[in-house]
Amino acid sequence: MSNHIDTSAYSAVTAAIRSEAARLLAGGEVSAVIGYLPARRKGSAQPAIITSADQAAELIFSPACVNNLAVYLTKAKKEVPKSGRIAITAKSCDMRALAGLIGESQLQRSDIHIIGLPCPGVLSSVADPSALLTTDTVASKCLECEFNLPQGADFTPVVNVTAPRGPSRYAAEIARLEAMTPAERWSFWKAQFSKCIRCYACRQVCPFCYCEQCMCDRNRPQMVETTPRPAGNLAWHIIRAIHLSGRCAGCAECERVCPMDIPLNLLNRKMARELKELYDYEAGFEPQEKGPLNSYLEKDDQSFIK
């Protein structure tokens, strides 16, 4: 049963961000605005960096604006101009990534001007960009969303939005996997990781994968075999999941960009849940100075240690 999602907010948000971006650029407050422009396919959107006020009139916010723009502010993306303040449009899921980056000292809060985007939901990557937004076509991450109105932005258009209501797909799938025997889980993941072609799109799109030299690119010592064979693929994905534990913002971009449809966000959601249970940690809108795996308490659980 698919529920229709109210999409009337998009045009109001679009109008608000156009005027805000034009104001910022014309006044010289920022040197660039990172937002979405229409792309070639009907209804689709693409990330863009605009630098002049007349380009601001083309910015959009639509159900196709699923990309997490925070990735363009990381040090891994050297093409983005780093001069002056930069404005960025961000949905709630993107704001968690920004908060995480600020917490890890990758960004200064004063260097960015956040334009919050009240968001009713975005389309899943398997849906056609011009499809109607319903609880069936909406991205899985939107069904987990509690904050349609971003918190802590410098400018948030006052637009009412309602969250897409529906059962969480990730929770259902994680529960299904947890109910399996270890051998069944192993064959599930073996089948999934056998598909991997090591394109590293998941790494390139992730705001938290900004290491100058990725561990998988080191060959002295080589911890992860680079050929796209199941053994190396498993090592790659496990290591990426553990490196993201306690940092992942849940933007699900990794899953969206994977050309082989590997359910990568399942691993990240599972780890997020475990860290919430173990150390009461959640990716939030407030930058946290130390992540759960960067800090400790003397009374941490050690029931698994002899």
Added chain:
Amino acid sequence: MHPEKAKHDFEPKIIAFVCTWCTYAGADLAGTSRMQYPANVRVLKFPCTGRIDPAFILKAFQQGADGVLISGCHPGDCHYISGNFHARRRFAAFRKLLEFIGVDLSRIQFSWVSAAEGGKWVEVVTDLTERVRSLGPMQEFRELALEEQWSGAINTPELQEIYDQI
């Protein structure tokens, strides 16, 4: 003087990642005290459990280990003050990840063994060795390493269907 060593069909390979200051010294004490324990364990010395990267556990299994032991100083006794606290959190998280992937957690053991606890070292190693012996060789990673990437052959009905559509 020494009890007859039992002959077994399967001798598991146990890799132990230990910290220099406590567990390695504890294992050394077990040795100088002439305590007998299974010789299946291969000890890798690290300055601290905080140095042990979860990737090492994966690598150990990939290289043929049947069981992995990680052992360090008791909380509060770390030579580097807080290394074992960080390791404790890191491995709590990593265990959950491995469990979710389908790795048998009974092949991995964590312990705190101090420099004076030669007896505990013997106990932990013997316990893990016998447990892994009863579980058998770890086939999962071995099979994974033997699997080839897709050979390019159209050998499933789905691939045939897609090929026909082109």
